[in-house]
Amino acid sequence: MDVLLEMKGIEKIYPNGVVANQGVDFSVAPGEIHALVGENGAGKTTLMKILFGLEQPEGGTITYKGKPLHIASPHVAIANGIGMVHQHFMLVPSLSIAENVVLGLEPKRGLSFDWKTAVSQTEELAARYNLPVNPTARVQDIPVGMRQKVEILKALMRGAELLVLDEPTAVLTPQETTELFAALKKLKSQGHTIIFISHKLREVKEISDRVTVMRAGRLIGVTDTATATERDISRMMVGRDVVLHVDKPPTTPGDAVLRVEGVRYVADTGKEVVKGVSFEVRAGEVLGIAGVEGNGQRELVEILTGLRKPSAGRVIAAGKNVTGKDCRAVRQAGVGHIPEDRMTHGVAGLGTIEENLIADRYDSKALNPRFLLSLKSVSELGKKLVKEFDIRTQSPKTPVKMLSGGNIQKVVVAREFSANPKLIVANQPTRGVDVGATEFIHKKLLENCAEGAGVLLISADLNEVMSLSHRLAVMYGGEIVAVFPNADEVTEEELGLYMLGVKRMKLAAGSEAS
Amino acid sequence: SKTADKPAAPGGDQNAKAPLKVALLINGTLGDKSFFDSANAGIERAKKELGVDAKVIEMGNDPSKWEPTLADVSEEKYDLIILGTWQMTEALQKIAPQHPDKKYVIFDTAVDYTKANLSNVYSIEYSQNEGSYLAGALAAMVTNSKLPNANDKHTIGFLGGMDIPVINDFLVGYIAGAKAVDPQIKVAVSYVGDFANPAKGKEMALAQYQQGADIGFNVAGETGLGQLDAAKELKKYAIGVDSDQAMLFKDSDPEKANLIVTSMLKRVDNSLVRAIKLYQEGKLTLGKAETLGLKDDAVGLTNNEFYQKLTDDAMRSKLDDLKAKIISGEIKVDSAMGMDNAKLNEIRNSVKP
Amino acid sequence: MSEMLQAIFSTSFAYSVLRVTTPLLFAALGGLVSDLAGVINIGLEGMMLAGAFAGVVVSAFTHSAFLGLVAAVASGVLMALILGYFSLKLKTDIILAGIALNLFASGGTVFLLYLVAHDKGVSTSLASKVLPQVTIPILDKIPVLGPIFSGHNVLVYVAMIAAVVVWYYLYRTPAGLRLRAVGENPNAADSVGISVHRVQFTALIISGILSGFGGAHLSMGYVSWFARDMTAGRGFIGLAAEALGGRTPVGTVLASVFFGIADALSNYLQSLSIPSEFIQAVPYALTVIALAVYARQQTRKRARLAKLSQNPEKKAA
Amino acid sequence: MKKEHVFEVVRSLVAILLAMLLGFIVTYLVSKQPGEAFQSFLTGPFTSPRRFGNLIEAAIPLTFTGLAVSMAFQAAQFNIGAEGQFFFGATAATIVGITVPAPGWLHPILALAVGGVAGAFVGWIPGVLKARWGASELVSSLMLNYVFFRVGMYLINYHYRDTTAGAMVSLPLKETSWLTQFLPPTRIHYGIFVAILAVIFTYLFLYRSRWGYALRMTGLNLPFANYSGINTTSVITYSQVISGVVAGIGGAVEMLGIYHRFQWLALPGYGFDGIIVAILARNNPLGIPLAALFLAYLRTGADIMARTTDVSAEMITVIQAVMILLVTAQAFLAGWKHRIVVKEAKQSV
Ligand SMILES: Nc1ncnc2c1ncn2[C@@H]1O[C@H](COP(=O)(O)OP(=O)(O)OP(=O)(O)O)[C@@H](O)[C@H]1O
Ligand SMILES: Nc1ncnc2c1ncn2[C@@H]1O[C@H](COP(=O)(O)OP(=O)(O)OP(=O)(O)O)[C@@H](O)[C@H]1O
Ligand SMILES: [Mg+2]
Numbered sequence A: 001m002d003v004l005l006e007m008k009g010i011e012k013i014y015p016n017g018v019v020a021n022q023g024v025d026f027s028v029a030p031g032e033i034h035a036l037v038g039e040n041g042a043g044k045t046t047l048m049k050i051l052f053g054l055e056q057p058e059g060g061t062i063t064y065k066g067k068p069l070h071i072a073s074p075h076v077a078i079a080n081g082i083g084m085v086h087q088h089f090m091l092v093p094s095l096s097i098a099e100n101v102v103l104g105l106e107p108k109r110g111l112s113f114d115w116k117t118a119v120s121q122t123e124e125l126a127a128r129y130n131l132p133v134n135p136t137a138r139v140q141d142i143p144v145g146m147r148q149k150v151e152i153l154k155a156l157m158r159g160a161e162l163l164v165l166d167e168p169t170a171v172l173t174p175q176e177t178t179e180l181f182a183a184l185k186k187l188k189s190q191g192h193t194i195i196f197i198s199h200k201l202r203e204v205k206e207i208s209d210r211v212t213v214m215r216a217g218r219l220i221g222v223t224d225t226a227t228a229t230e231r232d233i234s235r236m237m238v239g240r241d242v243v244l245h246v247d248k249p250p251t252t253p254g255d256a257v258l259r260v261e262g263v264r265y266v267a268d269t270g271k272e273v274v275k276g277v278s279f280e281v282r283a284g285e286v287l288g289i290a291g292v293e294g295n296g297q298r299e300l301v302e303i304l305t306g307l308r309k310p311s312a313g314r315v316i317a318a319g320k321n322v323t324g325k326d327c328r329a330v331r332q333a334g335v336g337h338i339p340e341d342r343m344t345h346g347v348a349g350l351g352t353i354e355e356n357l358i359a360d361r362y363d364s365k366a367l368n369p370r371f372l373l374s375l376k377s378v379s380e381l382g383k384k385l386v387k388e389f390d391i392r393t394q395s396p397k398t399p400v401k402m403l404s405g406g407n408i409q410k411v412v413v414a415r416e417f418s419a420n421p422k423l424i425v426a427n428q429p430t431r432g433v434d435v436g437a438t439e440f441i442h443k444k445l446l447e448n449c450a451e452g453a454g455v456l457l458i459s460a461d462l463n464e465v466m467s468l469s470h471r472l473a474v475m476y477g478g479e480i481v482a483v484f485p486n487a488d489e490v491t492e493e494e495l496g497l498y499m500l501g502v503k504r505m506k507l508a509a510g511s512e513a514s
Numbered sequence B: 001s002k003t004a005d006k007p008a009a010p011g012g013d014q015n016a017k018a019p020l021k022v023a024l025l026i027n028g029t030l031g032d033k034s035f036f037d038s039a040n041a042g043i044e045r046a047k048k049e050l051g052v053d054a055k056v057i058e059m060g061n062d063p064s065k066w067e068p069t070l071a072d073v074s075e076e077k078y079d080l081i082i083l084g085t086w087q088m089t090e091a092l093q094k095i096a097p098q099h100p101d102k103k104y105v106i107f108d109t110a111v112d113y114t115k116a117n118l119s120n121v122y123s124i125e126y127s128q129n130e131g132s133y134l135a136g137a138l139a140a141m142v143t144n145s146k147l148p149n150a151n152d153k154h155t156i157g158f159l160g161g162m163d164i165p166v167i168n169d170f171l172v173g174y175i176a177g178a179k180a181v182d183p184q185i186k187v188a189v190s191y192v193g194d195f196a197n198p199a200k201g202k203e204m205a206l207a208q209y210q211q212g213a214d215i216g217f218n219v220a221g222e223t224g225l226g227q228l229d230a231a232k233e234l235k236k237y238a239i240g241v242d243s244d245q246a247m248l249f250k251d252s253d254p255e256k257a258n259l260i261v262t263s264m265l266k267r268v269d270n271s272l273v274r275a276i277k278l279y280q281e282g283k284l285t286l287g288k289a290e291t292l293g294l295k296d297d298a299v300g301l302t303n304n305e306f307y308q309k310l311t312d313d314a315m316r317s318k319l320d321d322l323k324a325k326i327i328s329g330e331i332k333v334d335s336a337m338g339m340d341n342a343k344l345n346e347i348r349n350s351v352k353p
Numbered sequence C: 001m002s003e004m005l006q007a008i009f010s011t012s013f014a015y016s017v018l019r020v021t022t023p024l025l026f027a028a029l030g031g032l033v034s035d036l037a038g039v040i041n042i043g044l045e046g047m048m049l050a051g052a053f054a055g056v057v058v059s060a061f062t063h064s065a066f067l068g069l070v071a072a073v074a075s076g077v078l079m080a081l082i083l084g085y086f087s088l089k090l091k092t093d094i095i096l097a098g099i100a101l102n103l104f105a106s107g108g109t110v111f112l113l114y115l116v117a118h119d120k121g122v123s124t125s126l127a128s129k130v131l132p133q134v135t136i137p138i139l140d141k142i143p144v145l146g147p148i149f150s151g152h153n154v155l156v157y158v159a160m161i162a163a164v165v166v167w168y169y170l171y172r173t174p175a176g177l178r179l180r181a182v183g184e185n186p187n188a189a190d191s192v193g194i195s196v197h198r199v200q201f202t203a204l205i206i207s208g209i210l211s212g213f214g215g216a217h218l219s220m221g222y223v224s225w226f227a228r229d230m231t232a233g234r235g236f237i238g239l240a241a242e243a244l245g246g247r248t249p250v251g252t253v254l255a256s257v258f259f260g261i262a263d264a265l266s267n268y269l270q271s272l273s274i275p276s277e278f279i280q281a282v283p284y285a286l287t288v289i290a291l292a293v294y295a296r297q298q299t300r301k302r303a304r305l306a307k308l309s310q311n312p313e314k315k316a317a
Numbered sequence D: 001m002k003k004e005h006v007f008e009v010v011r012s013l014v015a016i017l018l019a020m021l022l023g024f025i026v027t028y029l030v031s032k033q034p035g036e037a038f039q040s041f042l043t044g045p046f047t048s049p050r051r052f053g054n055l056i057e058a059a060i061p062l063t064f065t066g067l068a069v070s071m072a073f074q075a076a077q078f079n080i081g082a083e084g085q086f087f088f089g090a091t092a093a094t095i096v097g098i099t100v101p102a103p104g105w106l107h108p109i110l111a112l113a114v115g116g117v118a119g120a121f122v123g124w125i126p127g128v129l130k131a132r133w134g135a136s137e138l139v140s141s142l143m144l145n146y147v148f149f150r151v152g153m154y155l156i157n158y159h160y161r162d163t164t165a166g167a168m169v170s171l172p173l174k175e176t177s178w179l180t181q182f183l184p185p186t187r188i189h190y191g192i193f194v195a196i197l198a199v200i201f202t203y204l205f206l207y208r209s210r211w212g213y214a215l216r217m218t219g220l221n222l223p224f225a226n227y228s229g230i231n232t233t234s235v236i237t238y239s240q241v242i243s244g245v246v247a248g249i250g251g252a253v254e255m256l257g258i259y260h261r262f263q264w265l266a267l268p269g270y271g272f273d274g275i276i277v278a279i280l281a282r283n284n285p286l287g288i289p290l291a292a293l294f295l296a297y298l299r300t301g302a303d304i305m306a307r308t309t310d311v312s313a314e315m316i317t318v319i320q321a322v323m324i325l326l327v328t329a330q331a332f333l334a335g336w337k338h339r340i341v342v343k344e345a346k347q348s349v
């Protein structure tokens, strides 16, 4: 079989001593879609960063198109037709899409940057690969799905023949994922080669020709996708069998722990992004809110949790009116919150695990028996939670930043769940988290629910909302457009139609989703 | 062995071959174009003319370092330690009695001889107010003169570095001298608030000139040099201070030099050479303070080619007359030293434009 | 008093505002360029000082004001390279490196001044050159405008042009696009093959060039010699002006002019019977007040926007 | 891990040596007595008790401003204003020292307290402007230095000036207010204990109190702190206020311990030095006194060198700048460090 890229014996040790890659052999055939999978922290991103010249390996060789290639910087990679779409987007928020796409290859007229050509080049490219975007929009104003497209366009603009996509679907809706896959297949048919990283094995099965599995910095194996089942792959990844589907226990919901009444929110730009949303969450139930990102879910969650003040409406959490109150008041009412972006809101990266675990209770009597913080109590709490929530770390005193994404998420979950909340607002709780950790977080979520907490679950991962929720609502354009009292009676496709605004239910105003 | 060649007892011991060891402590830095530079010049002259072995030590602008430096230097092998300014008096009053074998000269201030046994300290004071009196008189004559750049307003300027006693001592003399010549005189007074910001000094001087002054006196260290640039730019006159500022620019910028009528100097250099010489001769009046003024030529206006060119006989004879009266005691010039703010304000307000 | 008011509403006051503003503007623009590239430049003060010094010395020895200016700019650049080498290559904390650079310039210039001029304070013994004053032909004849805008030192005009050039460079050229991208998200720039270090070095060099001009204006325009520490905090004021101006070229120019006016005002206010200390504090106090007022207004504007739509909702309810 | 610590020490030593070498080369070029000059620089501070005392005395104010700056830095706030806070604290303490009649033990405490309050006030302004309206604390704290310098000068000049003095100085402080110098011939004074207390206080505050925890989390990640229920508005304000208190007390200590009457005509520069100290100590309160001693050692050695040899004070400023640059160069010898890390990681795998 032909080989386009061959990485041999790749070794990578980060300056902090983490061994991220250990003698990894990885090869890709021309024209294939090759999936790379593994648990959080397995070293996938690192391997790809080496390929793209963002990191330098301590050992190993790279052969590309039959010739040895030393990739000293992304510049070299780009010049050789290697493109990469990063797990954490690498875009400049204040610039327009067109500017982001042409950055580094700017068209010129005289001395000036040729804005018109930049726009038309972006348009052409978008049309050619069927990735429609609005070139003049600023990146900071566009939804995540669109950003994903911009990233791909960026790579294609540079003539990428080998395209690396690091977890591109983590933030997409099923429809968007379908669109993306269509685009990828088109690329493949045009002769591009694609490396595809994902934690969603279903997608891997759907799109890839072959799969390489990594665990703890080592290569575990390569198989043809067609001959392996999801279960096989996940066993290779984790080293044990994983329960891929949760059985949520039946529930008899109690009193309302959250009542949202006619909440509205107007952004700085003057645009109304939440348009009079009302619903209720009862003790012991999971209410799922599905929706494409950027339809007001983020603002809604931030209003419910005290990060934003609503422009109008009321929020009653655990019987207390917390409308317009700050996070502290909301927390005191008994609300836990798993935020969408763990690195921005969920943790202080440079703080230790312990420090992050006490963030919501640092001033409690238990931790401050006298005047000072009791280091002993803090450390006991840390040890207890690290154990209980299976946070993989050398010590609770390790800075959170050193953990892999999945483990960082567990830190957040540990803090929020251990506070015995009456209501949990969980926004994308397992985004970018590997199968093992996802299983764990789901289990914990349902446990809390069974103990009587109400859960509001917001997720772009349909599989997740559908399997965990008792009731389901769909948000589109700042409104709730559909409510399903029994989540088990809906199909993915139907949900997708509501999410994209194609369909819409007639709901009585004020009593939506109640 | 080190103790063997300990310098001989000071005071004109003829058989001592070892030259007199002198230290000059600068509580600031050199390059002030003012009395530190002048003191330094005096030491240079003493090296040449009197054969002393001297070291100049810059202590910088941090007052907390001054006392320990003085203490340190007092323990080293110097015979005569020279220092200046009022800020050093308290330290000297503390340290001098601990080193009776060392001799000290302090200039531009006097120690309080009642506070301790200071029989090894000689103090030199200058009547800068007397010199400034003459500068004020000259300024008043210039503004009323027919000189090409003089206007018909009776306004003169004063650019001070800061609103502090040493500077105000110049001001008080200056105002008094100006009033003596022209009772109608107005004096625009500005303080820059900084001794090392010549651009700001220039800006303030420009403001004074634009508000009617046609001559100004700068007493502001480097900041004051900005006034000279302002004078050149607007074709007005200036009076320098502490070093002969016309001569500073004689070669590098004659146009500017031509506008500097004179400079008011404190001749620290002369007074130090004199003190060292007296010491070598064993005649220095240690344990006492001396005030040097116009009569000792320790303060006064510079007489150079530009002064000659810009002033006429009448002006010069008037100045000579005033000088004689001050020396004879017929005119008593007020001093800002020890003056309170109320009195000072009264003086400033009496000539406010 | 009336003479003072007359002076303040005169053309010469406006003229002096431009002159006072010039060195601040150079520093502020220099600070802006490096700040937008993600390197905060605390060393502007030192860069200016080096420029002021080199301009005087070289013009004195070559008898050419132009070569002096070139040297001023070159030494600003040299300081920028030192700052860049330590902060970008050796990863010295950028703020610390800036402070060290200022120390370095402060000590180094006096040391060299002593070597060349045998003076530790001012360079008056060197016959250094000044840059010419420029009379602008037609403008010159127009009342009011002529006396305000014509007849300035050439660097005053260079500063005005520099403001436009900096704007153009930052917002209209590919290099400016890259520079802003690097400042906002270095990873993004890196991922498209732009060398972050090279862009940041370039930004520092531009910063050095502008500071060099600013220094030259002080010692070869404003006054005609070098004096120790003669920048007297202007580099910091420039940095403040850039921050006050919201990190945009237009804002930076406005903030610099604002500071220039406040400073010029304080020079004229001395004839009031107010203790000089208070008058000297005027420019700084005004800056704090302006900063507070502006920030407060921004906060209010945001609050007002968010409230706007409450009204329709209230009506509906 | 251990080897990494060894490496840090070695790296710093090599950097210092290199800076010294550079300094020596320059000294060699400009001095007729380079050997002697350099020796006096290195060993000068240890050649007499008084000189050693100078080192300690110099480290005291640096400790205060270093602590002050690091407190703000820990909250991710800039504080260029320590300068003005220090200055105004000293001014306020001067006034108390001159005017208030109080017994010997109470007087200094009172003066320190008032100095702290004055510093707090100067720190409060940028804090509250930032917290309420997001106004850049870099601009406001810098500008306030210049403002409060003038306010202080006005107070002394117009209300507490010693009119009998031949310079702009305040009336002498009452002896009851002095922090006694207890180790003659040095001028080491009781202020050193205040400094030690300040170090312990800031350490406990930052690492052992709930307010310090809130402050650090705000500094590490402001949105996170907000989300966790920390009142970040008040944290930002109090970080600047406490920073001001520490700097203000520092100014007061310096005034009561060393000066005994106010005599500054310019800002003394401890604020900027405090930034150097804070960065050298990586904002760790326990490292601050060491960093302050290091800087004080450089300065004292330099003074002695300038005083006893023909090397000028300016040259020394240059050498200091080079040392600070090299010693804090993170990437200096980084390649070597990486090889050590790689070797260790490979062994442990
Ligand atoms: N810049 C870095 N410095 C230090 N350690 C790092 C760095 N980047 C990654 N690591 C560590 O290297 C290991 C491999 O990380 P990598 O990002 O390659 O994992 P991954 O397989 O992409 O994980 P995920 O699925 O969570 O994205 C992890 O332990 C991680 O903590
Ligand atoms: N300079 C660094 N030092 C230490 N750890 C780092 C550094 N840079 C990144 N890391 C950590 O390495 C880990 C891997 O980083 P990466 O960006 O590849 O993905 P990740 O956060 O693990 O991904 P995911 O979002 O899929 O969980 C992260 O936990 C990150 O915080
Ligand atoms: Mg990854």
Ligand SMILES: [Mg+2]
Pocket (backbone or CB within 6 Å): B142, B143, B144, B150, B151, B152, B153, B154, B155, B214
């Ligand atoms: Mg006249």
